[in-house]
Amino acid sequence: MTFTLKIFLAALLIILLLSGSIYVTEKVLKIKSPLLDLANALLDVVKNDESTVAGNLNIPWEIAFLPNGNILITERPGKLVLLDDNKKIIEVKGVEHIGEGGLLGMALHPEFNKNHFVYLYLTTKVNGELMNEVRRYKLEGNSLSEEKTILSGILGSKGHDGGRIKFGPDGMLYATTGDALHENLSQDTTSLNGKILRIKDNGSIPSDNPFGNAVYSYGHRNVQGLAWDTRGNLWATEHGRSFPKSGLDELNVIKKGANYGWPIIQGDEKKKGMISPVINSGPYETWAPAGAAYLNGRVYFTGLRGKALYEVGISSKQLTSFKKRLEGEYGRLRSVTVGPDGMLYLTTSNRDGRGNPVVNDDKLIKINPSALR
Numbered sequence: 001m002t003f004t005l006k007i008f009l010a011a012l013l014i015i016l017l018l019s020g021s022i023y024v025t026e027k028v029l030k031i032k033s034p035l036l037d038l039a040n041a042l043l044d045v046v047k048n049d050e051s052t053v054a055g056n057l058n059i060p061w062e063i064a065f066l067p068n069g070n071i072l073i074t075e076r077p078g079k080l081v082l083l084d085d086n087k088k089i090i091e092v093k094g095v096e097h098i099g100e101g102g103l104l105g106m107a108l109h110p111e112f113n114k115n116h117f118v119y120l121y122l123t124t125k126v127n128g129e130l131m132n133e134v135r136r137y138k139l140e141g142n143s144l145s146e147e148k149t150i151l152s153g154i155l156g157s158k159g160h161d162g163g164r165i166k167f168g169p170d171g172m173l174y175a176t177t178g179d180a181l182h183e184n185l186s187q188d189t190t191s192l193n194g195k196i197l198r199i200k201d202n203g204s205i206p207s208d209n210p211f212g213n214a215v216y217s218y219g220h221r222n223v224q225g226l227a228w229d230t231r232g233n234l235w236a237t238e239h240g241r242s243f244p245k246s247g248l249d250e251l252n253v254i255k256k257g258a259n260y261g262w263p264i265i266q267g268d269e270k271k272k273g274m275i276s277p278v279i280n281s282g283p284y285e286t287w288a289p290a291g292a293a294y295l296n297g298r299v300y301f302t303g304l305r306g307k308a309l310y311e312v313g314i315s316s317k318q319l320t321s322f323k324k325r326l327e328g329e330y331g332r333l334r335s336v337t338v339g340p341d342g343m344l345y346l347t348t349s350n351r352d353g354r355g356n357p358v359v360n361d362d363k364l365i366k367i368n369p370s371a372l373r
């Protein structure tokens with residue numbers, strides 16, 4: 001439904017209320033005519049195109065859908081929220097919530113039904129030093145057990161912690177890391193920082209990884225979004241340079257063993273042996289792109305500072321369209337996931353210290369992708 005139509009319906013409702021045709025008693029709209037029945041039905045459609053599934057979250061970072069229909073959300077300060085018939089909080093021990101670090105990504109094992117494995121990417125302290133790691137747990141009911149660190153050695157920092165983890169179509173677990181504010185690490189293929197990593201579900205290194213370690217691609221600054229299209233291409237969002245020349249945020253197609261240029265090239269710059277982004281935000285615009293999802297020929301990714309959902313039409317590796325959706329509607333957006341119902345689920349990030357929280361922030365929002373404005 002278009003924005004114009006929504007405005008029209010809202011105006012129609014106001015007119016009907018003012019004319020006394022509808023009267024309101026305690027949250028209940030009582031209808032007196034078939035025309036108003038129709039208006040009410042249309043309003044239900046408006047409501048269903050966009051709705052808040054949960055509010056009062058605290059810096060939600062990732063969403064997962066359990067096979068039983070319940071929703072799991074990571075909160076950066078170190079809590080896992082289980083939305084079942086109410087809301088259960090599961091503490092994740094050992095999380096260091098500093099700057100952009102904390103409890104970040106989450107992925108369910110492709111055979112979660114059988115093994116109940118959930119994977120978390122988090123910032124912690126190892127021998128007094130901030131580090132990021134991926135841990136595997138067993139989740140049964142609202143209890144985490146059998147904690148096992150399966151990937152470690154990623155430097156943590158108050159900035160550029162990466163944090164997205166997802167299982168790929170090859171059954172491997174991919175993890176994005178940032179340069180931890182040490183940009184020289186991105187070009188060093190022996191460092192796990194400034195990389196996209198790829199490991200087996202038990203943390204071991206796949207024999208076909210390009211450098212004999214967990215590194216899959218390098219030359220990244222801070223990647224926070226991963227999505228595979230139906231052709232198997234891996235799309236990744238990446239934060240470009242910061243204040244005072246904030247901009248040059250990237251959307252890349254990721255190839256095994258390839259170098260994505262940071263900090264040597266940025267934006268449209270090209271250099272032999274390095275891959276430039278499919279699209280970038282330009283030198284004057286900042287998306288601050290985070291989560292990514294693929295649905296029906298489009299890659300969707302969220303913008304933190306951009307406060308929008310970006311929709312990129314793709315054909316093979318080419319862009320066919322670029323649209324900015326929901327701009328300014330919900331504030332900063334962190335994650336986007338396709339639900340089992342085919343709807344897009346987004347989380348806001350207005351309580352992360354860089355936003356302007358409004359009532360009930362942060363939120364988990366459900367959006368009908370065919371009604372995006």
Ligand SMILES: [Ca+2]
Nearest residue numbers: 250260261262
């Ligand atoms: Ca790049």
